[in-house]
Amino acid sequence: MEHSSGPLNLCHVLTKSIIINRTHMLVHATALSALIYYRASFFFSESKSRDRATTLACLTMFLAELGLSFLWLLSQAFRWRPVRRTAFPKRLPEDKELPPIDVFVCTADPDKEPTVDVMNTVVSAMALDYPPEKLHVYLSDDGGSTLTLHGTREAYDFARWWLPFCKRYGIKTRCPKAFFKEEEDGEGIGMSSENEFGSEKKIVKEKYELFKERVNEYRKRHRGDSSHTGRDHPPTIEVVRGNVPDEVMQAHRDPMPKLIYVSREKRPSHHHHFKAGALNVLLRLSGVMSNSPYILVLDCDMYCNDPSSARQAMCFHLDPRLSPSLMLVQFPQMFHNISENDIYDSKLRPYFWTGWYGMDGLKGPVLSGTCFYIKRESLYRKPVQEGNSFSVDLTGFDLMDLKKLFGHSNEFIKYLWQKEKPSKNTIAGDSAALMKETQVLTSCGYENGTKWGQEVGFMYNSVVEDYFTSFTLHCKGWTSVFYTPSKPQFLGTATTNLNDMLIQGMRWYSGLSQVGISRFCPLIYGSLRMPILQSMCYAELSLLPLHCLPICCFATIPQICLVNGISIYPEVSSSYIMLFAFIFLSSLCKHLYEVVASGHSVQTFWNEQRIWMIKSTTCYVYGTIDAIMTQIGMRTASFLPTNKVDDDEQSKRYEMGIFDFQTSIMFLSPMVTLVILNMASFFGGVARVLTLGDFDKLFMQIALSLFVLVMSYPVIEAMVLRTDKGRIPRSVTILSAFLSLVLLLLGSSFLM
Numbered sequence: 001m002e003h004s005s006g007p008l009n010l011c012h013v014l015t016k017s018i019i020i021n022r023t024h025m026l027v028h029a030t031a032l033s034a035l036i037y038y039r040a041s042f043f044f045s046e047s048k049s050r051d052r053a054t055t056l057a058c059l060t061m062f063l064a065e066l067g068l069s070f071l072w073l074l075s076q077a078f079r080w081r082p083v084r085r086t087a088f089p090k091r092l093p094e095d096k097e098l099p100p101i102d103v104f105v106c107t108a109d110p111d112k113e114p115t116v117d118v119m120n121t122v123v124s125a126m127a128l129d130y131p132p133e134k135l136h137v138y139l140s141d142d143g144g145s146t147l148t149l150h151g152t153r154e155a156y157d158f159a160r161w162w163l164p165f166c167k168r169y170g171i172k173t174r175c176p177k178a179f180f181k182e183e184e185d186g187e188g189i190g191m192s193s194e195n196e197f198g199s200e201k202k203i204v205k206e207k208y209e210l211f212k213e214r215v216n217e218y219r220k221r222h223r224g225d226s227s228h229t230g231r232d233h234p235p236t237i238e239v240v241r242g243n244v245p246d247e248v249m250q251a252h253r254d255p256m257p258k259l260i261y262v263s264r265e266k267r268p269s270h271h272h273h274f275k276a277g278a279l280n281v282l283l284r285l286s287g288v289m290s291n292s293p294y295i296l297v298l299d300c301d302m303y304c305n306d307p308s309s310a311r312q313a314m315c316f317h318l319d320p321r322l323s324p325s326l327m328l329v330q331f332p333q334m335f336h337n338i339s340e341n342d343i344y345d346s347k348l349r350p351y352f353w354t355g356w357y358g359m360d361g362l363k364g365p366v367l368s369g370t371c372f373y374i375k376r377e378s379l380y381r382k383p384v385q386e387g388n389s390f391s392v393d394l395t396g397f398d399l400m401d402l403k404k405l406f407g408h409s410n411e412f413i414k415y416l417w418q419k420e421k422p423s424k425n426t427i428a429g430d431s432a433a434l435m436k437e438t439q440v441l442t443s444c445g446y447e448n449g450t451k452w453g454q455e456v457g458f459m460y461n462s463v464v465e466d467y468f469t470s471f472t473l474h475c476k477g478w479t480s481v482f483y484t485p486s487k488p489q490f491l492g493t494a495t496t497n498l499n500d501m502l503i504q505g506m507r508w509y510s511g512l513s514q515v516g517i518s519r520f521c522p523l524i525y526g527s528l529r530m531p532i533l534q535s536m537c538y539a540e541l542s543l544l545p546l547h548c549l550p551i552c553c554f555a556t557i558p559q560i561c562l563v564n565g566i567s568i569y570p571e572v573s574s575s576y577i578m579l580f581a582f583i584f585l586s587s588l589c590k591h592l593y594e595v596v597a598s599g600h601s602v603q604t605f606w607n608e609q610r611i612w613m614i615k616s617t618t619c620y621v622y623g624t625i626d627a628i629m630t631q632i633g634m635r636t637a638s639f640l641p642t643n644k645v646d647d648d649e650q651s652k653r654y655e656m657g658i659f660d661f662q663t664s665i666m667f668l669s670p671m672v673t674l675v676i677l678n679m680a681s682f683f684g685g686v687a688r689v690l691t692l693g694d695f696d697k698l699f700m701q702i703a704l705s706l707f708v709l710v711m712s713y714p715v716i717e718a719m720v721l722r723t724d725k726g727r728i729p730r731s732v733t734i735l736s737a738f739l740s741l742v743l744l745l746l747g748s749s750f751l752m
């Protein structure tokens with residue numbers, strides 16, 4: 001490869017966005033201050049109209065407004081200094097100078113994570129455009145399932161056909177499933193001579209079908225095997241060589257990346273720390289096998305959609321200006337199964353299209369679980385300040401201290417600070433000794449008495465291990481960068497039904513608030529260790545679930561007051577009404593601007609608003625409760641892997657933009673109760689002003705109820721009009737109507 005001059009990457013500050021954002025911040029903050037003044041002066045004024053009920057209601061609303069304003073303030077840190085980056089992979093040094101990379105893929109449940117799809121991810125990672133001898137793919141199977149092990153061997157056999165095919169024809173889509181789908185849809189571009197390509201493609205396609213068939217057949221034969229429970233088994237480590245002997249493959253002798261299957265030891269008596277635990281096992285194991293200085297982490301459903309990501313990431317990691325403190329290059333999580341309408345707001349636009357650009361202009365985006373290239377060293381220690389000496393020798397460290405941190409494996413410690421692969425004449429060359437060491441490193445007792453998960457490796461404190469690991473690494477002084485090339489580098493499976501979305505959300509928000517209410521609360525712990533704006537970003541994320549408090553107030557108090565004729569907003573004739581209207585519209589318009597500026601539609605804006613309301617009344621609430629209960633020891637943390645199997649009927653509804661309310665009553669009832677309450681208060685309020693007057697005073701509350709109802713139309717429709725399976729069951733409606741009546745009566749009697 002030609003080594004051309006010029007920087008490996010560029011960083012552009014988004015001046016236009018900065019001007020718009022900061023101007024809006026100023027104006028909006030001024031309006032919020034005026035609102036606070038208005039509310040505060042209400043309590044200090046000697047008004048006759050102040051009775052107990054109004055005071056109580058206004059006080060609660062004031063607290064809700066203060067809470068929401070505070071969360072708004074935190075979220076402005078994301079908007080302070082957004083940047084965008086460009087990389088120039090052509091300027092990288094020659095292949096032989098590129099550093100090796102280990103790829104970690106995690107899977108946990110062969111039922112929820114179809115083996116063929118997991119293997120597609122594995123094969124796409126093996127097919128990255130990188131020297132194959134510098135690529136090692138590790139698959140962690142937390143399910144400990146023979147189905148996955150068998151699938152991995154089959155995948156290796158298939159890769160022997162797939163990799164040379166991709167290389168020969170310069171295939172850009174290297175996830176086989178995605179490639180064949182593109183070809184079917186007629187999107188694929190035939191390269192090279194049409195005939196030769198066509199016939200080879202046919203052969204490879206046959207091999208792919210055969211691979212799928214064999215995996216599925218194995219599943220059928222071994223259905224109900226007890227090994228599927230995955231909670232009690234010894235470690236299994238296999239350097240995969242496939243089922244087909246090498247001699248048969250004479251024709252395909254191209255070097256292949258190493259593929260290693262790992263199922264760590266699991267015992268019911270040991271806490272295995274979910275994905276973070278799995279990643280730490282891979283970190284140790286790879287440390288004695290390949291010890292590559294950089295690691296790509298992938299969820300099992302997140303395939304490499306473009307083979308160039310490794311080289312792009314190296315444009316940042318190898319840049320001497322960034323490298324000394326750079327821990328990782330994060331690519332956005334994007335998804336292959338998002339529909340046009342995206343009713344469940346699954347594409348996570350606020351993070352990957354707005355938030356992370358903002359953090360990139362500070363100290364860098366949050367490590368987002370998958371799609372990132374991390375520097376191995378950053379998981380072991382703080383950045384080294386003087387120079388950029390990567391391979392520090394061990395003389396500066398006391399071996400006993402190192403063992404306290406990293407455990408008792410001498411082999412692992414020996415290679416800790418080494419950039420190189422364990423050499424052939426050491427343990428890595430002696431397979432028996434190596435295998436013995438790997439058994440030790442992957443055993444469940446290895447971490448006892450060490451600092452794994454607390455000071456080294458991926459962190460255990462929270463079920464959102466990605467967020468918390470990222471937070472601690474940023475606290476230690478590491479930085480990260482965010483890079484979004486035009487073609488999505490990775491594509492995953494997004495949740496496409498309400499139930500999965502809410503369950504996943506509950507885990508995320510429980511994990512986030514767990515950090516927010518712990519001693520690691522970013523506002524305190526973080527602000528002492530990183531720039532204040534960066535800690536505000538982390539704080540906003542960890543306190544996100546707290547949106548449930550103000551939102552639940554906004555959804556109930558004005559409504560209960562409306563029914564009782566208590567006015568809590570300025571009258572239509574008062575000029576202060578403009579203030580409230582301005583704040584409401586200003587935040588909506590800013591949100592709309594952000595959505596449109598990031599290339600999304602007005603529909604996306606509505607969906608995000610609606611899902612925010614739905615989440616605020618469901619998974620934010622349960623997530624917070626779960627975190628509190630975990631904190632005080634009433635619950636143990638859990639990580640239910642997200643379902644990645646499509647249900648045809650549900651997928652169809654999702655594609656058509658129809659909500660599917662087949663979820664537990666725990667999620668449905670708060671949502672439906674609030675909608676019914678708003679309905680009652682809207683009609684009650686309208687009837688009231690028609691008969692008793694006071695329209696002037698109650699207008700804002702009527703308008704608010706109407707807004708909630710308009711936003712909740714899908715809920716109303718599912719309650720009243722729909723008859724299909726995805727509707728809201730009658731029993732839930734009746735229960736919720738009862739609950740909203742109780743809420744109304746209780747609220748009214750409390751106020752009166």
Ligand SMILES: O=c1ccn([C@@H]2O[C@H](COP(=O)(O)OP(=O)(O)O[C@H]3O[C@H](CO)[C@@H](O)[C@H](O)[C@H]3O)[C@@H](O)[C@H]2O)c(=O)[nH]1
Pocket residue numbers: 106107108109113140142273274275278298299300301368369370463464465466504507508639640641642643
């Ligand atoms: O005990 C476990 C549980 C999960 N996983 C794997 O972790 C990954 C993520 O799990 P998933 O069920 O897909 O969760 P999501 O909520 O979709 O994942 C998001 O949120 C997680 C944190 O909650 C992050 O780790 C992920 O990277 C991020 O994509 C998957 O590959 C799982 O196989 C394990 O290896 N072991």
Ligand SMILES: [Mn+2]
Pocket residue numbers: 299301493642
């Ligand atoms: Mn996932």
